Amino acid sequence: AQSVTQPDIHITVSEGASLELRCNYSYGATPYLFWYVQSPGQGLQLLLKYFSGDTLVQGIKGFEAEFKRSQSSFNLRKPSVHWSDAAEYFCAINQAGTALIFGKGTTLSVSS
Amino acid sequence: GAGVSQSPSNKVTEKGKDVELRCDPISGHTALYWYRQSLGQGLEFLIYFQGNSAPDKSGLPSDRFSAERTGGSVSTLTIQRTQQEDSAVYLCASGLGSGETQYFGPGTRLLVL
Numbered sequence: 001a002q003s004v005t006q007p008d009i010h011i012t013v014s015e016g017a018s019l020e021l022r023c024n025y026s027y028g029a030t031p032y033l034f035w036y037v038q039s040p041g042q043g044l045q046l047l048l049k050y051f052s053g054d055t056l057v058q059g060i061k062g063f064e065a066e067f068k069r070s071q072s073s074f075n076l077r078k079p080s081v082h083w084s085d086a087a088e089y090f091c092a093i094n095q096a097g098t099a100l101i102f103g104k105g106t107t108l109s110v111s112s
Numbered sequence: 113g114a115g116v117s118q119s120p121s122n123k124v125t126e127k128g129k130d131v132e133l134r135c136d137p138i139s140g141h142t143a144l145y146w147y148r149q150s151l152g153q154g155l156e157f158l159i160y161f162q163g164n165s166a167p168d169k170s171g172l173p174s175d176r177f178s179a180e181r182t183g184g185s186v187s188t189l190t191i192q193r194t195q196q197e198d199s200a201v202y203l204c205a206s207g208l209g210s211g212e213t214q215y216f217g218p219g220t221r222l223l224v225l
Contacts, residue, residue: 034213043116043203044216090155099145099157099171100205100214 002027004091006103013081014111021076021106023091031093033074034100035065039087047089050074061085086110114138116217118204124223125194133189133220137206144187145207145214146179150200158202161187162209194224 005024036044048059055067092100117136146158157171161181181187205214
């Protein structure tokens with residue numbers, strides 16, 4: 001079955017420290033891959049996406065993600081976290097003409 | 113430019129009543145999706161419209177849920193005879209076409225008492 005797994009429900013990172021959020025997927029073929037962020041009471045904002053080509057993709061707000069086909073992973077990274085990055089992060093996949101399949105999300109807290 | 117808008121932002125209703133939720137997609141976007149976000153179930157797909165094609169209704173949880181899209185633009189999600197388990201945030205997204213990036217609205221928070 002098609003699915004997305006985000007193993008970490010909640011992560012706390014110190015401001016200025018690096019961040020990595022994990023995402024693994026199960027799909028019949030290589031899907032399109034996305035990371036969205038949701039701040040409290042807000043909708044989902046797209047951080048970055050991977051369709052094809054270079055497996056390291058850059059997104060907004062200093063985020064990047066790397067697609068690793070052999071590991072079926074698409075982990076999100078940021079070298080230095082800011083307090084404003086505290087939010088919930090969702091990894092999602094789809095293929096052309098289909099709806100997004102989301103992971104359960106990872107809540108990021110940033111400590112000072 | 114303007115993003116996806118949804119109304120109302122919040123809706124409180126009594127069990128058994130019908131509700132209508134509205135979505136205005138980004139102008140020119142042919143694809144429109146409805147999702148539901150709840151604590152227990154996470155983000156779930158409900159229904160997908162693409163241009164003039166028949167909608168993909170495979171995510172609708174029961175026949176109490178229906179949606180329409182008029183003129184290829186505005187969409188209305190209707191929930192009949194609401195139940196407490198329908199309480200959730202209903203998110204709408206639009207995109208340029210199938211497989212393209214989906215842009216989300218702020219959602220409608222529905223509470224069924």
